[in-house]
Amino acid sequence: MRRRLTSRIIILSVFWVAIALVATAALLTWLYRDHIEQHYDAHVFTHVEELIADVTVRPDGQPYLYRQPTDPRFYRANSGWYWQVVIGGRILAKSDSLGDRDLDISELNFDENHDAQILLDPLGQRLRARVVHVMPQNIDEEVTIVATAPEIQIQDDVADFGWHIALAFAVLGLGLTMAVLVQVFVALRPLKAIREAIGEVHAGHIDRLPRDFPLDVQPLVSELNSLIDHNETVLKRARTQLADLAHVLNTPLTVIRNEARSIHSKQGQLILDQAHTMSGAIDHYLSRARISGQKNVMGYRTSIKSVIDDLSFAMNRIYENRDITLELCSKGDCRFRGEVQDLEEMLGNLLDNACKWATKRVEVRCGLDGDRLSIFFDDDGPGIAEEELQAVTQRGKKLDENAPGYGQGLSIVREIAELYNGHLTLGKSELGGLSAELELPAVI
Structure with a gap:
């Protein structure tokens, strides 16, 4: 299924905008998580350093912690904010938030960088722990100090940040989509104008495409106008050549007809009839060839009223002795x-x-x-019998052999109309004679 150029550009633009926003949101969330983890770890390590400074020795030589961290989270039970001081394998002090439970630090690694590590508290909650081994002055045993912060708070902060990013990027994405729509419709407006102008030319409202398009598409417009000019030139040349051919053929046929009339025998009449048939066939097929090359060409439009007025004037002169009244009624x-x-x-x-x-x-x-026009011809003559209406439009068919002509008229009308995707319909007229309806494409 083919899509319009506008749809393709919009779909691709929105797709890549969505990809870029999702990738950027994921990157920002990852950077924020890394930042918040470093912030928590630094905050926890601050408490570790505070505990190191608070470990001292009594006058009797026993180590003790003379001051605890003042952060209220260390006093809230099961908060995940814990600290614990261990000397010689025994717990010297711990935070009130631990209650009667202890931190199991046996799985922790002790390195000089004091990197954050994951530790499970007695309730199974994941903690981010910082642990340090030190040898304070006046204390002969190694002191291990550990402080923790709950990882769930980092996850909550990151999730909250993610929702804010999603909301902000959704608004940004909507704004970018609207900008893409505006940009596409504004940028492709000249192409839409070209399409509409081609439709105007095809409908016959204008002869050529306007020349006031942007510089980027003006070469296309110029080429289209050149193509229209070229087609018109070719058709005019072909029409001239067809007319010359008809003249070349009809001149000797006229001589043959004239000579045949001087032969007063059946052979002379046969030659005359065949010459008439050849002349009619030449006119017929030359007309078909001419129209076949023109019926889909853009830009042609013809006023019905002006043609009828000219023909009415000619008919009044031809049939002036019969006193026939011609009436024209045009709606629109x-x-x-x-x-x-x-x-x-x-x-x-x-x-x-x-x-x-x-x-x-x-x-x-x-x-x-709509885009069709119908022209009706009604007369008050004798009309045509219903069973003969179809036959009368066949080429060379005459119902009255004594009437002038070669029986080509209605067949020519039917064939030309069909070449324009129209048709000729014959029937009974309200005036008593024949009614002929000619349907053709209209300029709207």
């Missing part, structure tokens, strides 16, 4: 998305057919339905 500004020559050929055939068979009146109506 009907515009055909295609070339004027194609529209003139279709409407000219339909209007000529209506005037040819009408008694006194021909109505032409035009209406819009």
Whole structure:
């Protein structure tokens, strides 16, 4: 499934923003934990140094601790804040928070760096311990001093910091996401404008893309305009060559028809009929070739009213002796998305057919339905039997062999309409004659 460029940029940007925020949050949490552990360890070691200074000897030569640390946490039972002084394997003093229990320091390592170590208290709680061996003056035995702090407090501090970081980074992530959305929509606005301009050109509202785009996309706009110009030039050249070909072929065919008329026999009539057939086929296939190269080209738009007005003037001159009334009723500004020559050929055939068979009146109506337009031709003539409506649009089919023409008109209209993804529908008119509905793409 293909995604839009906007969606791709937004998804990738949000993804990498999320990755960066999560990685940064994890790094900050790790740094904060390391900092808080060092802070606790330093605080605990301060109490160890305080205990070292408070170990002394009585006048009778017995060591004792003349002053205890004043931190209130050492007086709260089972707080995890403990201290203990050991001399010669016996406990000289310990914190009130231990109660009647002692710290088991047999598993601790005694090194010169006095690094923090993990120790379990009598209740199984994890503690961060600092332990020191010293030989105070006037004391012949080694003194071991240990002080601890509960690790759970570090975890609680880190967890609290983590929640604050998560909240702050969530707000930051939301802000960055909004910034990405704004940046993407603003940065891609020229591409959206190009797409809309191409739609305007395709619909026939404008001939070329505007030239007021940012410098970064202006080369693309220039290339698109050059492509439109090139296509138009190629089509004009092809149209000219097709017209030349039609002229080259029709000139000798005219000579053949003229000569055939001078031959008063069945062979002369056969030659004349075949020449008419060849001329109609040439016109038919040249028209199809011309339209096939133009029907999907951008920028063509043709006013229905202007074409009908021109054709009505011509029909009034052609059928002026029959006193036919032509009425045009247009709902909205009907515009055909295609070339004027194609529209003139279709409407000219339909209007000529209506005037040819009408008694006194021909109505032409035009209406819009979304991106489609419908043009109706109604006459008050004899009409066509329902079983013959389908056959009359076949090329070369004539219901009245005495009527002028070669039976190409309605078939040409149908085939041109189909090349524009439209269609021709014939039926019974409310005026009593034939009703022809031509549906074509509209400029909206």
